[in-house]
Amino acid sequence: MVVGGWEDHTPEASADVFTPLLEEAGFEVQREGSLEVYLDASLLNSLDLIVPIWTQDVITSEPLSGTKIEVEIPTHVAGTVNFASGAVATVVTTFDVWAANLPRVEIYGTEGSLSVPDPNTFGGPIRVWTQKTREWTDVPITKPFSENSRGLGVADMADAIVNDRPHSASGELGAHVLEIMHAFGRSSDSGKRIDLSTTCERPPMLGLPNAGDSR
DSSP, rough: OOOSSSSGOOOHHHHHHHHHHHHHOOOOOOBBBBBGGGGGGHHHHHHHHEEEEEEEOOOTTTTTTTOOOOOOOSEEEEEEETTTTTTTTEEEESOOSSOOOOOOOEEOOOEEEEEEOOTSEEEEEEEETTTOSSEEEEEEOOSSSOSOOHHHHHHHHHHHHHTOOSSOOOHHHHHHHHHHHHHHHHHHHTSOOOOOOOOOOOOOOOOOOOOOSSS
């Protein structure tokens, strides 16, 4: 594992989550705290699995040391997604504003509305408004992983390897999400609706050993 980067992303704590799972699966886990390890071709060729947990860093080596990288992709994206179930989602992502007070994720249903915080965090508040209450009320968090749980997806993959089961963040799901992301740009460039060629099964709710009632 190559572990490091921005400390606020707690890379060491994330590595601690799934190191025991990998060891239980028979892997001998070696941690490296520098990206220079990627220059050691003989070491890389001797490994069965490379797990990068490096969230952010500054380029200090040549030839890119001190180089400002030009942004070549759109920094504001908005669009609509029609799901196979019939649900419709409006998506807005942007790097072009200093601050915003919009809800991070809101779900509107036939009986009420659900509001959840920034999905880049793991806690609350979670709020719900129903036809009966006619007001917003906080919903208690009863499931695990409400603290900083970065690396949880890799931990789930390690547990899946140990228990011979599909992991949640599968290649099928990743390919489908990637096609959706590209479809926003394709739709904008062509001025047309984009029909996707990929699909995937919705993964079950995440559950790991010693996680309590998380399924």
